[in-house]
Amino acid sequence: MTDDCGLRPGDSVESLKGVGAVRSRQLGAAGIHTVGDLLFHLPLRWEDRRRSVSVGGIEETGSAVAVRGRVTGMVSRRARRRGLTILEAVFEDPTGQMPVIWFNPRGVEKRLSQAETVVLFGVPKSAPRGGLQMVNPEVEVVDDSDQWVGTLASVYPTLGSIGGPFLRKLIRSALPALENLPDPLPEAVPRSLGLPDLNTALQSLHRPAPDIDDRGVAALVRRRSPAHLRLAFDELLAFSLGLAQRRGQRRLEPGPLCEVDDAIRRRATSMLPFQLTSAQRRVLKEIVADLEAGPPMARLVQGDVGSGKTVVAAMAMLIALENGCQVVMMAPTELLAKQHRAGLERLFQETPWTPELLSGSVGTVQRRKILAGLADATCPFVVGTHALIQDAVDLANLGLVVIDEQHRFGTVQRQALVGKGVSPHLLVMTATPIPRSLALTLYGDLDLSVIDEMPPGRQPVRTEIRDDGAREKLYRFLRSEVGNGGRIFVVYPLIEASESVDARAVNEYLEEMERALPGLRVEVLHGRMDPGDRDAVLQGFRSGDVQVILATTVIEVGIDVPEATVMVIESAERFGLSQLHQLRGRVGRGMRQSWCVVMVGEGASETAKRRLARFADTPDGFALAEADLEMRGPGELTGYRQWGPSHFRFADLLIHHDIVVRARAIARELSENGQLPIVAEALSRYHQTEFEIPAG
Numbered sequence: 001m002t003d004d005c006g007l008r009p010g011d012s013v014e015s016l017k018g019v020g021a022v023r024s025r026q027l028g029a030a031g032i033h034t035v036g037d038l039l040f041h042l043p044l045r046w047e048d049r050r051r052s053v054s055v056g057g058i059e060e061t062g063s064a065v066a067v068r069g070r071v072t073g074m075v076s077r078r079a080r081r082r083g084l085t086i087l088e089a090v091f092e093d094p095t096g097q098m099p100v101i102w103f104n105p106r107g108v109e110k111r112l113s114q115a116e117t118v119v120l121f122g123v124p125k126s127a128p129r130g131g132l133q134m135v136n137p138e139v140e141v142v143d144d145s146d147q148w149v150g151t152l153a154s155v156y157p158t159l160g161s162i163g164g165p166f167l168r169k170l171i172r173s174a175l176p177a178l179e180n181l182p183d184p185l186p187e188a189v190p191r192s193l194g195l196p197d198l199n200t201a202l203q204s205l206h207r208p209a210p211d212i213d214d215r216g217v218a219a220l221v222r223r224r225s226p227a228h229l230r231l232a233f234d235e236l237l238a239f240s241l242g243l244a245q246r247r248g249q250r251r252l253e254p255g256p257l258c259e260v261d262d263a264i265r266r267r268a269t270s271m272l273p274f275q276l277t278s279a280q281r282r283v284l285k286e287i288v289a290d291l292e293a294g295p296p297m298a299r300l301v302q303g304d305v306g307s308g309k310t311v312v313a314a315m316a317m318l319i320a321l322e323n324g325c326q327v328v329m330m331a332p333t334e335l336l337a338k339q340h341r342a343g344l345e346r347l348f349q350e351t352p353w354t355p356e357l358l359s360g361s362v363g364t365v366q367r368r369k370i371l372a373g374l375a376d377a378t379c380p381f382v383v384g385t386h387a388l389i390q391d392a393v394d395l396a397n398l399g400l401v402v403i404d405e406q407h408r409f410g411t412v413q414r415q416a417l418v419g420k421g422v423s424p425h426l427l428v429m430t431a432t433p434i435p436r437s438l439a440l441t442l443y444g445d446l447d448l449s450v451i452d453e454m455p456p457g458r459q460p461v462r463t464e465i466r467d468d469g470a471r472e473k474l475y476r477f478l479r480s481e482v483g484n485g486g487r488i489f490v491v492y493p494l495i496e497a498s499e500s501v502d503a504r505a506v507n508e509y510l511e512e513m514e515r516a517l518p519g520l521r522v523e524v525l526h527g528r529m530d531p532g533d534r535d536a537v538l539q540g541f542r543s544g545d546v547q548v549i550l551a552t553t554v555i556e557v558g559i560d561v562p563e564a565t566v567m568v569i570e571s572a573e574r575f576g577l578s579q580l581h582q583l584r585g586r587v588g589r590g591m592r593q594s595w596c597v598v599m600v601g602e603g604a605s606e607t608a609k610r611r612l613a614r615f616a617d618t619p620d621g622f623a624l625a626e627a628d629l630e631m632r633g634p635g636e637l638t639g640y641r642q643w644g645p646s647h648f649r650f651a652d653l654l655i656h657h658d659i660v661v662r663a664r665a666i667a668r669e670l671s672e673n674g675q676l677p678i679v680a681e682a683l684s685r686y687h688q689t690e691f692e693i694p695a696g
């Protein structure tokens, strides 16, 4: 029988001791209104106080220890430096004494003066007068009912103006409410996965069992304890169910009617300058089936850089246009939008359709003309940037939305464009090498097609790792490549601050390049340049007037220049693996052997070097993503966070990637057996079900 403490998760925080109007307001400002909110405020880490030591046996090892005893002889004084208070005291236990000092000890004095027995937790250091002392140790007042000591102590992240130690006390007093916290999942679900029920999970995070062993502690630290897995699972399940619901709703609406007849097939074949690869054909078939099916298409085409996604999308555009639909393609940058427009114009030259461009750089008169054409359906075909989702854009008859480089847009932006029509077909393309399992979950409201084959004749890019010692040799190689008709990208990890690029650094690099490559024309390309200048540089690079482009990562996305044969990446250790792979994809797009030269900076760590070696050995973006999941470690994750909602509260796609897959499977089961709405509703009490997948 459970003894009902009366405290319920829905109760206001004010029902807890020590919380009055002021605290309640402070907690409210941090989003904590109820006892239940507190229960879901998880510890950031745990201090291992299982091994408390005695003062007599204390050693200076540099790590924190817990000592248990009494504090005597407190003296508080103000230092000459304004505002600094120093509290000195002596700590003692039956084995000895040790001086303790606190600087600006907020409330410590009061707590110590009321306490009989305390636990201090801190790092013992040598005192100026010999022996050991502790500076600013954490104080835990011990009373008889306290089993807190000798186990793990939860350490909470500060909430606004509320400190961790106070939160610990507060949350401890909220724990009895766990008895009244309903589990949102049918019992069988967590059991089948070997996961604990919700209140056991929360209990063991806030207050790990006193007999927890080293393995248990390690799992907590790695956020892989059963409790962590349970919370991550619930959150990912809520997310998956939300997507499934969205998908289900969309499929109830009729999409624009599209049919593919022989005339369209003939036109498609005559448009294509090459034969589609079998992967492209397979994906196109999937798209055609969607377009003809009835409900609006919602499909993600995933394919490595250079796999030929655009031409497949162009076929979808042709079908939609032939069926009288308006077609809109959105790309993340001006550069890319223009490149797509030019490419599509070429592809569609024998057809009645010419794509228009709508982007920031289009002049007012032209812009007005296009907007009018879109609004009265006389303009059926437009390629553009974010400019397309502005309010002024009114689409009379939107039938197909194509979004390139999906990871650069958030779902909100995607929806904004789709919302300009009545259930249009949606095709999104991404080169982000997300492992398939993750893609299926994160983009669970989309169907997935994968182009897993490169167009014929491509030679794999050869990746070489070099350091500064090889610089002169590198320059010789670059000169000879250009001599043989190649063109070169050199990428620097310059931060593109919101306003400006570090102009001095750019000039230094430029001068160095010009010195190293006499007679060659080197131009700078970065995101903050005037679009006209940027176009001119790229145009020159395409035509061969410019042989070397010195760039920031603006060139990462989609630029297609088949003559480019060398990609030099400076300080490559500063880039994420997926970013490196995108950069490498800028070369090797023609028939000639291409190279990616990875320059490692002097400060690169051993881990970073191993990671780069893996990059050099792994030509395939998907394999690379899988490899990264395996060898991931702190500090190596940049570039992959873009995989998912950054604001999962409990789940981390890298730490919990196996859970991602399970949540997806269970979501599917629940929707098949009709339990989806009930479970989604129950989970929504604790977890968000609508997420914005942020732009990378």
Ligand code: ADP
Binding pocket: 274, 275, 276, 277, 280, 303, 304, 305, 306, 307, 308, 309, 310, 311, 431, 455, 456, 560, 589
């Ligand atoms: P992605 O967008 O997937 O990175 P693109 O669509 O830009 O790739 O295609 C890369 C290059 O390959 C383009 O120059 C394109 O014309 C060419 N290409 C695409 N498909 C084929 C094919 N089946 N055969 C030959 N070349 C192709």
Ligand code: MG
Binding pocket: 309, 310, 404, 558
């Ligand atoms: Mg592309």
